[in-house]
Amino acid sequence: MFKKLVGRRDFMKSSLAGFGGFFFLPSNQEKQEVKFVEAKGKERKFVYRTLGKTGLKLPVINMGVMNTDNPNLVRAALEAGVVMLDTAQTYQRGQNEGMIGEVLKGRPRDSYVLATKAHPPTNQATGLYTEEATEEAYLRKIDTSLKNLGLDYVDIYHHHGVSKRESALFEPVLNALQKAKRDGKIRFTGITTHMNEPEVIHAAVDSKSYDVILTAYSFQQKHHAEVGAAIARAAQAGIGIVGMKAIRGGSRQGATGKDAAAALKWVLQNPNVHTIVPGYITFEEMNIALSVMEDLTLSDSEKKGLQKEASLPGLYCQGCRQCLGQCPEHLPIPDLMRAYMYTYGYRNLTHAQDLVLSLNLPKRVCEDCSECSVKCSSGFNISGKIRDVIRIREVPSEFIG
Amino acid sequence: MMKKRYPVVCLLFVCLILGVNNSARASDSGWKTFVFPEVTGWRQSGEIQTFQPENLFDYIDGAADLYLSYDFQELKVAEYRNEKKASVIVEVYRHRTPTHAFGIYSQERLANANFIDVGTQGYIETNVLNFLVGPYYVKINSYNTGAEDQGILLTFAKKVSENLGEKGSLPSILSSFPEEGKKKTSEKFIAIKFLGYSFLHSAFTADYELSGTKFKLFVIEGRDHTECGNMIQRYLQQTGSREKNIIEGRYTIADPYHGEIEVEWRGKYIWGILNVNDPSLRLKYLKLFGEELKKK
Numbered sequence: 001m002f003k004k005l006v007g008r009r010d011f012m013k014s015s016l017a018g019f020g021g022f023f024f025l026p027s028n029q030e031k032q033e034v035k036f037v038e039a040k041g042k043e044r045k046f047v048y049r050t051l052g053k054t055g056l057k058l059p060v061i062n063m064g065v066m067n068t069d070n071p072n073l074v075r076a077a078l079e080a081g082v083v084m085l086d087t088a089q090t091y092q093r094g095q096n097e098g099m100i101g102e103v104l105k106g107r108p109r110d111s112y113v114l115a116t117k118a119h120p121p122t123n124q125a126t127g128l129y130t131e132e133a134t135e136e137a138y139l140r141k142i143d144t145s146l147k148n149l150g151l152d153y154v155d156i157y158h159h160h161g162v163s164k165r166e167s168a169l170f171e172p173v174l175n176a177l178q179k180a181k182r183d184g185k186i187r188f189t190g191i192t193t194h195m196n197e198p199e200v201i202h203a204a205v206d207s208k209s210y211d212v213i214l215t216a217y218s219f220q221q222k223h224h225a226e227v228g229a230a231i232a233r234a235a236q237a238g239i240g241i242v243g244m245k246a247i248r249g250g251s252r253q254g255a256t257g258k259d260a261a262a263a264l265k266w267v268l269q270n271p272n273v274h275t276i277v278p279g280y281i282t283f284e285e286m287n288i289a290l291s292v293m294e295d296l297t298l299s300d301s302e303k304k305g306l307q308k309e310a311s312l313p314g315l316y317c318q319g320c321r322q323c324l325g326q327c328p329e330h331l332p333i334p335d336l337m338r339a340y341m342y343t344y345g346y347r348n349l350t351h352a353q354d355l356v357l358s359l360n361l362p363k364r365v366c367e368d369c370s371e372c373s374v375k376c377s378s379g380f381n382i383s384g385k386i387r388d389v390i391r392i393r394e395v396p397s398e399f400i401g
Numbered sequence: 402m403m404k405k406r407y408p409v410v411c412l413l414f415v416c417l418i419l420g421v422n423n424s425a426r427a428s429d430s431g432w433k434t435f436v437f438p439e440v441t442g443w444r445q446s447g448e449i450q451t452f453q454p455e456n457l458f459d460y461i462d463g464a465a466d467l468y469l470s471y472d473f474q475e476l477k478v479a480e481y482r483n484e485k486k487a488s489v490i491v492e493v494y495r496h497r498t499p500t501h502a503f504g505i506y507s508q509e510r511l512a513n514a515n516f517i518d519v520g521t522q523g524y525i526e527t528n529v530l531n532f533l534v535g536p537y538y539v540k541i542n543s544y545n546t547g548a549e550d551q552g553i554l555l556t557f558a559k560k561v562s563e564n565l566g567e568k569g570s571l572p573s574i575l576s577s578f579p580e581e582g583k584k585k586t587s588e589k590f591i592a593i594k595f596l597g598y599s600f601l602h603s604a605f606t607a608d609y610e611l612s613g614t615k616f617k618l619f620v621i622e623g624r625d626h627t628e629c630g631n632m633i634q635r636y637l638q639q640t641g642s643r644e645k646n647i648i649e650g651r652y653t654i655a656d657p658y659h660g661e662i663e664v665e666w667r668g669k670y671i672w673g674i675l676n677v678n679d680p681s682l683r684l685k686y687l688k689l690f691g692e693e694l695k696k697k
Contacts, residue, residue: 040657067466069508069589072658073597090464093509119462121544130488132544161462195459244463279466282597283658341455348474354433 031271033057037081046081047293049274052240054188054211056113056155058083060268060296061289064244064277065100066091074103077286084113086214086242086277088160089145097148105150115214115242115277116145117158117192120173129170138176142185156212158190168193168203177209188212194245198223201230205237216245217273219266219306222378228270235272243267243276259309260285262302264292317341323382326374331366332359333374333382340389349400353392365390431535431566432495437479438560443489445479452476471505471592472497481557487545489557493565494538500572504590504603506533512587512608517555520562521569530554534562535569574605577693578618579686582611595621596659600635614682618690620672629671633664651687663687670694 033048047060062084063077069092074085087096097116104112118141120133142157157177162168168191177189189209193200194216204210213234217227231241246267247260260278267276280286298306317337327333335355342352365386366372372383437449450460454473457465465473474495481489496502499521506522509531514524520539523532528550530541539561546553562568575588587608595604606619623629626649634647640654654662663683664673672690677683 064463066463067470068597069591070597076597076658088463090461091467093511095509095511130544192462194462279463281470282594282599284599338453 032060039080044081044290045294047296049271050240051212051242051274052235053238054156054240056084056188056240058113058275059293060275061264061293062086062113062275062277063286064279065096067279068281069095069099070281071099071103073281073283073286074100076283077280078103078107078112080286080290082290083111084115084155084242084275084277086115086244088116088158089118089141089148090160094144094148097145101148101150113155114149114151115156115158115190115212116149116154117160117190117214118142118145119160119162120170128164129167129172133170133172135172135176135179138173139180142176142180146185153185153187155186156188156190157186158192158212158214159210160192162191162193162200163195165199165203168200169207174207174209188240190214190242192244198226198230201227201234205230205234205239210239212240212242214242214244214277217243217267217270218246219263219310228272231270231272235274241273243273246276246278259305261288261292262298262306264289265296265298265302266306268292268296269298317378317380322377323374327382328369328373329362329365331361331386333376333386335359336386336389337380337382339392340385343389343392349392349395350397352389353395353397353400356390356392361390361393431537432475435477435493435564435566437477437491438557438564440481440557440560443481443483446482446488447480450476450478452478467508468494468505471508472501473505485545487543487547487553489544489546489553490542491557491561492540492542493561494540496536496538499536499569500590501592502533502536502538503572504592506531506538507589510586512584514586516586517558519555519558520565521571523558525551525554528554530558532558532562534565535567537565539565572605574620574622574697575607577620577690577697578605578607579689579693581689582609584608584610595619596656598636598639600639601632609686611682614677614679616677616682617675618672618686619675620670620690620694623669623671625669629666629669632671633666636664665691667691667694 031049035046035048036043037046038044048057049060050057059081061082063074063082064086065074066087068074085100087100089097091097100114104114118138120138121130122128122133145154145157146152157180159168159173159177177186180186181189188211190212191200191204191210192214197215197217201213201215204213215227215231217231218224221227235241247263264276264278267273278289280289317334323333336359339352339355342348342355366383369383374382376382437445452460453475454469457468457473457476460476460478461468474497476495477493479491481491494502494505496505510524515526516522516524517530520532520534523530528543528546532539539558541554541557541561543550543554572590578588584607589606591604591606593603595601601621604619604621606617609616609618621629621632623632630647633652636654637644637647637652640656642654644652649666649668651663651665654664656662659675661678662673662675663677664671665687672687672694674683674686
């Protein structure tokens with residue numbers, strides 16, 4: 001008599017069983033269209049997918065503008081065929097929106113899709129919104145974005161930087177977004193998340209208030225299967241899915257063009273992701289990102305490269321704190337891993353030494369255990385790294401700086 | 402024997418890890434002793450939060466990337482509350498050098514801001530006071546502070562600035578930009594990939610307006626003559642120029658994205674002008690700029 005809906009838990013279970021254990025998804029290109037776009041005498045292949053129930057047909061590669069103040073780069077992207085620009089009110093304190101507004105002046109309004117975002121005032125200690133986070137205050141933020149951009153409306157307005165279910169369901173923001181939509185100030189409502197993404201995505205689906213989700217999604221995420229499952233549920237509910245952080249800081253970790261392209265392709269192999277917004281800051285990076293559309297299929301060498309990178313325990317402690325309590329000497333392992341990262345990642349020996357000395361470690365560290373009992377969730381060789389980094393205690397500070 | 406070798410071993414350890422140098426050192430001394438100030442009528446609420454490059458995203462979301470490009474090192478955040486349930490949040494961002502701190506500050510500074518005398522430079526708005534001091538970029542936000550807002554923000558700013566040490570000065574190269582037509586406080590420092598090219602590293606820029614013509618001047622300070630020569634060569638190659646004999650002097654670069662750019666190279670400086678069609682205006686500003694740079 002009534003339609004049985006698939007619940008969140010059931011959906012997660014079935015989705016995870018379906019592809020949770022697989023790093024690569026089968027390619028699915030049925031729901032995409034291909035068009036050749038000519039710019040500056042150069043023809044380029046563009047692949048389009050539909051952003052859920054918004055009906056917007058977008059190239060699978062667009063532009064996150066957050067890292068650049070270069071209007072000619074934004075112009076070049078639009079002229080090359082990019083349609084969606086993603087910014088936020090906080091980027092350069094509204095000047096990123098202002099710069100984009102200048103670029104968009106005089107362009108036909110239906111030739112681009114503008115997405116921006118703002119978050120309500122947040123108590124940084126609890127991660128919860130403060131008393132000042134009212135519907136009226138959020139509506140004022142939307143008006144500020146419109147003013148910065150010089151537009152009558154934006155296409156997508158995102159509830160920005162959400163990491164908790166209760167924040168995703170926070171009524172004053174939901175009400176403000178719906179009111180702005182009714183008033184014609186925004187076409188579609190959105191939510192962004194790059195922490196605790198599965199919880200936020202499920203909450204966004206449950207709320208039935210959001211048209212678009214902008215989420216971190218990367219082959220380097222330890223929980224990418226859970227994010228993928230949440231994305232699948234959201235896409236099935238008709239929500240448009242935009243991916244971000246596909247390269248996860250690749251630019252500053254020295255990712256080559258090939259690595260970056262493979263990372264972007266990895267995200268797009270998931271047909272539930274409708275588009276991504278890489279934050280390129282050079283014309284070369286733009287061309288690499290756009291060239292991904294020539295062939296979205298991951299080559300064998302690209303797959304191998306991604307698998308290798310994903311399987312390498314990184315330099316960065318994930319801060320899960322699961323190691324605490326495992327060490328019989330009760331060593332402050334996360335702090336020591338941080339010191340290791342300062343030493344070898346940031347090459348800041350002063351910081352590393354200060355940190356190690358502040359920990360008041362015993363004289364003998366990791367010397368009395370025949371075998372280390374600590375199992376790191378990231379696969380770090382804990383005792384090896386500790387033995388290595390505590391040597392910095394012995395280095396006279398005048399040698400460091 | 403061991404004693405003699407000990408310093409060498411230490412030095413090797415340090416050199417192996419650091420590679421060339423560690424210019425962060427200069428900015429560390431004030432940071433070590435920095436404490437958030439006590440302010441009469443206010444108490445610190447909760448723990449002081451600390452963020453490093455790897456988790457800055459947790460605090461400022463997607464804005465973090467830009468901070469990282471300006472060699473962000475560490476952020477400390479303190480929240481204060483008073484009996485009237487007002488709150489003030491003080492964020493101190495430490496960057497590798499004062500120039501990098503200026504860079505990120507300049508990215509967020511509005512040219513028509515209400516500037517105040519705090520730190521190297523700062524400005525105030527309702528519920529917001531941001532300032533620069535040495536390698537630190539300080540952002541103070543207030544909530545429920547009512548009519549006393551500005552006074553409260555200024556009190557906090559002065560105390561935080563004092564605790565961070567010497568106020569320092571803006572990058573000296575900014576004084577080389579010609580004054581005529583320069584938009585006040587429009588100077589910026591772009592830390593990487595200037596003009597969207599990976600072969601051009603950092604640059605200082607300033608906006609100009611003269612008789613309705615809006616344009617931009619920039620200067621790139623290279624390590625030395627050779628590095629600047631290489632940058633010019635790469636730029637010319639990139640834009641399809643067949644110029645082979647790269648020597649110090651003036652070049653007109655037909656940039657497919659930025660239009661014609663007139664640049665001049667002398668020693669470790671490359672300076673140039675963007676968005677100007679009038680050759681005499683280009684020449685005038687390149688000459689003025691060159692004369693100022695010569696004094697450095």
